[in-house]
Amino acid sequence: MIVLGIETSCDETGVAIYDTTPWEAGKPAFLGILGQGLHSQIAMHRDYGGVVPELASRDHIRRVLPLLDQSLVQSGLKLGNIDAIAYTQGPGLAGALLVGSAFAKSLAQGLNLPTIGVHHLEGHLLSPLLGQTAPQFPFIALLVSGGHTQLMKVSGIGQYELLGETLDDAAGEAFDKTAKLLGLDYPGGAAISKLAEKGRVGIFDLPKPMLHSGDLDFSFSGLKTAVLNQVKKFEARSVTEPTEVVQFHADLARSFVDAIVTVLVSKSEKALKQTGCKHLVLAGGVGANLQLRNALNEKAMKNGFEVHYPPLELCTDNGVMIAFAGALRMLSKNNGSTTSGAFDIKPR
Ligand code: KG4
Numbered sequence: 001m002i003v004l005g006i007e008t009s010c011d012e013t014g015v016a017i018y019d020t021t022p023w024e025a026g027k028p029a030f031l032g033i034l035g036q037g038l039h040s041q042i043a044m045h046r047d048y049g050g051v052v053p054e055l056a057s058r059d060h061i062r063r064v065l066p067l068l069d070q071s072l073v074q075s076g077l078k079l080g081n082i083d084a085i086a087y088t089q090g091p092g093l094a095g096a097l098l099v100g101s102a103f104a105k106s107l108a109q110g111l112n113l114p115t116i117g118v119h120h121l122e123g124h125l126l127s128p129l130l131g132q133t134a135p136q137f138p139f140i141a142l143l144v145s146g147g148h149t150q151l152m153k154v155s156g157i158g159q160y161e162l163l164g165e166t167l168d169d170a171a172g173e174a175f176d177k178t179a180k181l182l183g184l185d186y187p188g189g190a191a192i193s194k195l196a197e198k199g200r201v202g203i204f205d206l207p208k209p210m211l212h213s214g215d216l217d218f219s220f221s222g223l224k225t226a227v228l229n230q231v232k233k234f235e236a237r238s239v240t241e242p243t244e245v246v247q248f249h250a251d252l253a254r255s256f257v258d259a260i261v262t263v264l265v266s267k268s269e270k271a272l273k274q275t276g277c278k279h280l281v282l283a284g285g286v287g288a289n290l291q292l293r294n295a296l297n298e299k300a301m302k303n304g305f306e307v308h309y310p311p312l313e314l315c316t317d318n319g320v321m322i323a324f325a326g327a328l329r330m331l332s333k334n335n336g337s338t339t340s341g342a343f344d345i346k347p348r
């Protein structure tokens with residue numbers, strides 16, 4: 001089965017074509033990726049310090065058709081070869097989601113194909129299956145993106161149990177907000193991680209929220225406030241020496257990254273222990289973070305579990321994960337696919 005996937009939930013337009021043949025034959029899942037196109041709107045939103053929903057919707061409209069053409073050319077297929085169309089149903093920005101769903105539904109009506117609405121997080125959750133070493137079910141997924149921070153037990157396709165989640169900011173949101181405090185551009189996750197490499201360990205004693213809360217929930221807003229307090233303290237000193245300013249930012253970035261990584265790693269280990277699972281999957285944009293990856297790898301070696309990552313380019317939003325999740329769902333019986341042309345998005 002050949003499935004077209006459309007992702008437009010936030011600030012990336014993603015289109016991809018996935019063929020389930022290798023998966024059904026027990027071969028590596030990534031072999032089914034036949035074509036893909038991705039456009040990031042980050043540069044467009046940067047001046048505003050965050051995603052502007054109306055601009056996002058308009059840009060998705062501009063990009064989605066050319067990206068479809070690109071995916072088709074890459075795959076060597078024609079529209080007539082496609083069997084179903086998957087699109088991100090939510091969560092995300094309502095206007096942005098409407099572009100993807102309207103596009104998917106219209107194309108499907110024209111081609112007389114079924115559509116399938118995919119939960120954006122299911123896309124992230126299953127993307128590590130597209131890696132070189134795919135995890136075995138059941139596994140624990142640490143889902144850390146700009147909008148979500150969750151620990152899930154994944155027992156199979158469609159079998160997800162929420163074990164814990166953030167009570168306030170998402171991990172990516174904490175990265176982005178802290179980056180802003182340190183004068184970095186939006187989205188600051190990758191930049192703060194790079195800055196932290198130049199910072200010294202343990203200069204600032206930042207909180208590690210809910211580290212010992214006993215449950216698997218998270219909270220990051222206090223950490224961001226602690227960073228803000230350090231920034232205010234430093235500003236009160238009116239330091240003008242550039243090297244000192246740079247070192248301060250790097251040290252603070254380092255303490256911030258270390259605090260957040262400590263909490264994410266500790267809770268992931270707790271989830272593994274609690275469920276008896278031996279496989280951990282890291283998914284979502286923050287999954288691209290190298291400090292987090294290094295810390296998890298170290299713990300995995302020491303404590304006898306395996307960590308699986310999606311290919312780096314599939315960590316942030318993309319069309320492949322939606323095509324893949326949609327395709328796997330299409331293979332099961334009660335998959336929720338429909339030939340109805342009504343749009344049904346679920347922003348929340
Ligand atoms: O999954 P994603 O592309 O979009 C959402 O669904 O939210 O995640 C985007 C988030 C942003 O907050 C971004 O700052 C963060 O992922 N991110 C990172 C890194 N790369 C992206 N955070 C920390 N370190 C990184 N290297």
Ligand code: ZN
Binds near residue numbers: 120124145146316
């Ligand atoms: Zn995402």
